[in-house]
Amino acid sequence: MFNLKYDFDWGIPFREPYLQWMIRGVEITLLVAVVTSVASLILGTALAVMRVTRIKPLRVLSRIYIEIFRNIPGLFWLLFFYFIFPELLPSGLGAKLNSYRNYSIAAGILGLTLNNTAYVAEILRSGLMGIPKGQREAAISTGMSRVQQYTYVLLPQSYRKILPPMGTQMIHNFKNTSLCMAISVPELTWATQQIESLTFRGLEVTTLATCFYIMVSLSLGAVIILLEKYYKIDISSITHIEEN
């Protein structure tokens, strides 16, 4: 099928220091993915609730945030937080940030999180809007406060409803970690590029990295499907059991 004029040398990825770069790359990739996913889930929840509250300034604030981060490419935010943000700070503070060895990782996490949060918030908002008005009225009529209504009635139902699109978004976010190579975060894609430029043999490590991305994405997808199955029990299935 393909006629690659390329002799694979599978020794390369397993030679030091390349092996170590690759392992470190996997670690950083997973770290960035987990931190950004969790953080954007929390922030996105807050923004989604703000977006549907009665309090107008909160609604407006949330709307502005979402429009800003949804309509500017994610890569821009990584570059912004890495190159520009420290310059905006008082010079002493900015220089200190730049000298901090892992600042690129922090900038990457910040940029990806803020970007992903906008999408998470919109997905969750659609979930909240899909909950019948009666659910909230039932909660109100038993004397629940606003916070309790969201915590025990509205948000748990929204999370269950939006599992499929939220899963897709999280997989997307995971793959977006590769953008961090642009600000030289030593994640997996960056490692493959480094190895390529030193050895002129990038295809081996790139193949391995691709397999890694596919494996993790597929596992994430599988976890979502398991969760969907699990929560179906309490939302919308099982009626047929009674009919037997």
Place this chain on the structure above:
Amino acid sequence: MIKFITVNKWFGSHHVLKDISLEISRGEVIVICGPSGGGKSTLIRTINRIEQVQVGEIIVDGISLANPKTDVTALRAEIGMVFQHFNLYPHKTALENIMLAPMKVRGLSRKNAKERALRLMERVGLSEKSDMYPIQLSGGEQQRVAIARSLAMEPKIMLFDEPTSALDPELISDVLDVMTSLTNEGMTMVVITHEMGFAQRVADRVVFMDKGEIIEIEKPSDIFINPKQARTREFMSKILHIPNPHKT
């Protein structure tokens, strides 16, 4: 127990409650009936301030809803509400539906809340269905769980908004039985229903509403057999399927 003093409410320019004055005493059972869109639901939803009114005053258990200092959330905990479409929480089992507010609002321990919930499930005749999710229950069963959920807060007042009108005929009587047993315990109840047999048996007074106004308030025997107002008469003959002698 509940007092409406010349209450008026508008949805935009639509005047849905017009000069409503009504006093309901402790332990009284009031049935509200009338044509669709007449403002019945809006009226009972003002009692726990799910709907706010623009003019007039509502006093519940001695507390004015208009007073900005009133802790409406606390007051709502004392007022149970049962909806036409049950509104059970679909992500929780029957038992969890009942336990939630007592634990979170009243601060009951899980153990005490569970005991209370089991007792109520027994009372509404659903002991074996405690661990079922709403979707696994029939409409009548869901509505009885919803009543149990309200009762778990040990309310002083119970509001019912057409509790049986979404149910198949054969499921209605189980729900009405539970409601009848409540009236026997002296619960103050406001019930929107067109189940006239039920009204006849348990209502102290029947309120007939049309176009946002209270047209007539009578004892059930009087309002069904011998309504004073033409509009009431017309409506009653329709829902009781009596041929209207005044029509030519």
